[in-house]
Amino acid sequence: xxxxxxxxxxSLWRGVQEGRYETYKVPLRENQTVLDVxxxxxxxxxxxxxxxxxxxxxxxGSCAMTVNGxxxxxxxxxxxxxxxxxxxxxxxxxxxPVIKDLAADLRPFFDKWQQAKGVFASSQTREDDVARxxxxxxxRIAADAAIECINCAICYAxxxxxxxxxxYLGPAxxxxxxxxxxxxxxxxxxxxxxxxxxxxxxxxxxxxxxxQELCPQRLNPTASIAGLKRRTMWAYVKGEL
Amino acid sequence: MNVGLYVWQRLTAAxxxxxxxxxxxxxxxxxxxxxxxxxxxxxxxxxxxxxxFYGAFVVAVAVHAAIGVRNVLAEWSPLKDRDAxxxxxxxxxxxxxxxxxxxxxxxxx
Numbered sequence: 514x515x516x517x518x519x520x521x522x523x524s525l526w527r528g529v530q531e532g533r534y535e536t537y538k539v540p541l542r543e544n545q546t547v548l549d550v551x552x553x554x555x556x557x558x559x560x561x562x563x564x565x566x567x568x569x570x571x572x573x574g575s576c577a578m579t580v581n582g583x584x585x586x587x588x589x590x591x592x593x594x595x596x597x598x599x600x601x602x603x604x605x606x607x608x609x610p611v612i613k614d615l616a617a618d619l620r621p622f623f624d625k626w627q628q629a630k631g632v633f634a635s636s637q638t639r640e641d642d643v644a645r646x647x648x649x650x651x652x653r654i655a656a657d658a659a660i661e662c663i664n665c666a667i668c669y670a671x672x673x674x675x676x677x678x679x680x681y682l683g684p685a686x687x688x689x690x691x692x693x694x695x696x697x698x699x700x701x702x703x704x705x706x707x708x709x710x711x712x713x714x715x716x717x718x719x720x721x722x723x724x725q726e727l728c729p730q731r732l733n734p735t736a737s738i739a740g741l742k743r744r745t746m747w748a749y750v751k752g753e754l
Numbered sequence: 755m756n757v758g759l760y761v762w763q764r765l766t767a768a769x770x771x772x773x774x775x776x777x778x779x780x781x782x783x784x785x786x787x788x789x790x791x792x793x794x795x796x797x798x799x800x801x802x803x804x805x806x807f808y809g810a811f812v813v814a815v816a817v818h819a820a821i822g823v824r825n826v827l828a829e830w831s832p833l834k835d836r837d838a839x840x841x842x843x844x845x846x847x848x849x850x851x852x853x854x855x856x857x858x859x860x861x862x863x
Contacts, residue, residue: 677829710757712835717755742760749757 521596523550525562526604529611534602547580547587547595551603551615564615571729574665578615579604584670586729606670622666622683629686630708633693634701644698656695659688659737661730668724668734680713684724684734687715691737694744703753710745710754718742755828759821766818773811798860805861812853820846 519541524534537554548566555562566576571589578587580595581602592601609617637644646653668684669675675683690709693699709715718738725733748754755763784794798804824842827833833841 674829680835712756714756716757716760745757746761746764749761754757 524602563613574663577665584667625686629690630705631689636700652695659692671723688734688737715741763821766814800863816850
């Protein structure tokens with residue numbers, strides 16, 4: 514009978530767009546996260562491994578990777594919840610170019626955030642009083658449901674429509690647009706609604722709901738996109754688009 | 755898909771819901787009653803109501819299906835949006851012509 518400590522068999526993507534999975538043996542520990550596993554490989558087995566993280570506590574959205582086929586925030590994903598028979602396969606986020614190894618290039622993701630007019634457009638100046646928004650107003654409640662996004666791009670990597678249609682803005686950008694559409698202080702809605710109603714906008718969504726299933730913040734971008742579909746439809750019918 | 759195509763596809767779907775139901779009822783009625791081709795033509799020829807019913811059906815189908823085919827082509831084929839639109843529009847026109855020909859054949863006196 515072997516006395517060797519328990520180990521994980523970990524396959525990590527090495528390379529850029531072209532590459533291969535390389536296998537490492539990592540000691541299995543209690544309360545070990547997937548990010549701990551990747552960090553162990555880089556510090557003890559192969560210092561050339563590239564990956565991205567920052568806060569390690571689920572706030573910054575930097576460390577998302579594909580873990581056993583699904584995009585996950587690795588700093589808050591315990592190995593015990595995802596390891597399949599002591600095996601982990603970890604790759605970069607899907608639907609994005611790869612910079613190197615486990616680090617995906619998020620520029621297309623943030624470009625689409627801009628394209629969806631995900632930037633607050635103030636209707637007031639610094640000379641005006643602070644806007645009063647009733648917490649129980651319908652618009653505030655709708656905005657509330659969409660504002661806790663940490664830009665991790667898990668929804669974007671999980672989205673089938675993004676995979677099929679490279680012009681599709683994606684769940685996060687549209688979810689952000691919906692939060693701003695419901696922001697009573699924002700003045701950018703005419704342009705924003707035009708952007709999300711164009712080809713590649715909210716109407717491209719097939720409502721597969723992978724985004725809301727895998728969102729680590731438990732947001733529901735599918736519901737936000739449905740809200741945008743309704744809002745833009747009425748704007749179109751009224752001739753505003 | 756943009757908002758215009760989305761609205762037209764939903765609108766034509768909404769139009770088709772009652773039309774499909776009535777069409778199925780017509781099929782059941784005609785087959786259960788054992789109506790012959792001559793019986794059917796005697797009811798449809800010169801009938802403005804049947805012309806309007808199936809004319810609306812053909813238009814709704816042509817628009818609805820063409821938008822759907824455009825989306826499938828745009829997402830699943832290497833075609834650009836514009837080319838997918840042209841091909842799907844041609845398909846819609848073909849559906850309309852075939853449907854209109856069939857409707858005219860049974861309603862013209």
